[in-house]
Amino acid sequence: MSLTEYEKTAPNASSVLSADDLDGKVAVITGGGGDIAGHYARALAEAGAAIGLIDIKPDKVTDAADALTQAGHKALGLTADVGNKKQLQEAVDRIIDGFGGIDILVNNAGYATTIDFVDIPEEEFDKVLDANLKGAFLLSQLAVPSMKRRGGGKIVNLTSTVSKSGPGDLVHYVATKSGIIGMTRAMARALGPFNITVNALAPGMVATEPIIALYPGEVLDRSAAGRAIQRWEYAEDLVGTLTFLCSPASDFMTGQTIFVDGGHVFD
Secondary structure, rough: OOOHHHHOOOOOOOOOOOOOOOOOOOEEOOOOOOOOOOHHHHHHHOOEEEEEEOOOOHHHHHHHHHHHHHHHOEEEEOOOOOHHHHHHHHHHHHHHHHHHOOOOEEEEOOOOOOOHHHOOOOHHHHHHHHHHHHHHHHHOOOHHHHHHHOOOOOEEEEEEOOOHHHHHHHHHHHHHHHHHHHHHHHHHHHHHHOOOEEEEEOOOOOOOHHHHHHHOHHHHHHHHHHOOOOOOOHHHHHHHHHHHOHHHHHHHOOOOEEOOOOOOOOO
């Protein structure tokens, strides 16, 4: 086959991002009431997507969805525990009823506690597992049928640089975030034939309001000192990569984990 003949069969995918890349698309974001999810949601909405937000905290997810609608975007805020398949199914059904389907899934919900390894209760391990790994697995299962009907889709799983650095007081959290990377690769193999890409985004310690409230400033300063780019990391630093992974510009990329942490770890 000549190059000219091949080009006739090549997909018509954009190699750059544009303001309307996601027109007509529907994006679902878990942890939707949080600071980072708010940045993701605004970016995807500004690119044209309707947004379905899912969060365990009803007030926060309602406020986040209201902020989007007041800015002129289409949005729904739904309450669900990502570890509960029945609740997730109800949320997915409402999003499909409201917007017609699902094209993009951002598995952003997460939970972490710092506990010495030998002191981690089984119930705490299960809670972290449900929020960080099981939830992404369940919601992906529920979203994929709609993606197949619509000719393809994008799944972005949130992992973390701790999957590389392995802090000893976060063993349960590290286990789930490392699991996300392996699951992302396997899902990419399973879903590639249906034109569904699956990639992972790995932030470092992001300076959100909850993190700043939880940790003294010197902890964030130490994290910054360990980076090639020596400053705090903010939610805004993640938006470009997240948008890329949800857009046609990443159509031939799947099974990958992108570390966006200012050069703290290298893959």
